Amino acid sequence: MFPSRLVSALGKVDLANNHSMDFDGTDDYVDIGKAYNGVKSISFLLKVDDVTSNTDYVLGLNDTDYISVVNGTVTLSGFSGGTNTIYVDSSQATTVDTEWHHIFITSTTARNASNCDLGRTQSNNSYNMVGNLDEVAFTSDIKTPADFFSDSVPLDLS
Numbered sequence: 001m002f003p004s005r006l007v008s009a010l011g012k013v014d015l016a017n018n019h020s021m022d023f024d025g026t027d028d029y030v031d032i033g034k035a036y037n038g039v040k041s042i043s044f045l046l047k048v049d050d051v052t053s054n055t056d057y058v059l060g061l062n063d064t065d066y067i068s069v070v071n072g073t074v075t076l077s078g079f080s081g082g083t084n085t086i087y088v089d090s091s092q093a094t095t096v097d098t099e100w101h102h103i104f105i106t107s108t109t110a111r112n113a114s115n116c117d118l119g120r121t122q123s124n125n126s127y128n129m130v131g132n133l134d135e136v137a138f139t140s141d142i143k144t145p146a147d148f149f150s151d152s153v154p155l156d157l158s
Contacts, residue, residue: 019134021118021119021132021133021134022131023119023129023131023132025056025128025129025130028119029119029120030118030119031117032113032116032117035113035138036138036140037114038111038112038140039061039110039112039113039138039139040106040107040108040110040111040139040140040141040142040143041107041141042059042067042103042105042106042138043102043103043105043136043137043139044059044103044134044135044137045101045103045134045135046058046069046100046132046133047131047132047133048069048096048129048130048131049130049131050130051072051097051098052071052072054069054070054130055068055069055071056068056128056130056131057119057121057129058118059116059133059136060115060116060120060121060122061112061113061114061115061116062111062112062113062114062115062122063122065078065079065111066122066123067105072096072097073096074088074096074103075094078123082108082109083108084107084109085105085107086103086105087103087104087106087145088101088102088103088104089101089102098131100132102145102148104145106142110140113138118133118136135148
């Protein structure tokens with residue numbers, strides 16, 4: 001979970017469960033702003049509420065690069081150049097259901113998280129994330145899923 005001093009939460013992101021951010025799909029997002037220029041690995045826990053005929057805008061790195069779930073498929077948009085790999089629960093895959101999943105993305109091309117948002121994208125200003133998000137992390141080098149999770153248990157990132 002992000003400490004409140006690091007983000008400005010707009011809309012009504014529910015943090016009441018004290019375990020994850022709960023987005024209702026209407027006006028929720030977290031504006032992180034400039035996070036880092038040089039992201040090569042992205043890791044987060046995700047639980048979407050609907051995987052049929054639905055698009056959830058999960059994480060926008062900047063005005064063009066974002067991660068979404070389209071009809072149950074984790075999708076990268078704007079991630080041009082290099083090799084991009086998506087892992088779901090430590091296996092190279094893109095399909096999710098409505099349960100919790102560890103999503104892990106690597107890129108051989110450094111990405112600029114210059115205008116980062118959770119629960120929406122800058123490019124279309126869409127707030128369609130309906131579900132939960134937690135343990136979001138960026139690194140400047142290419143990691144493996146095991147660097148963040150061991151036997152489905154989150155590692156201490158402190």
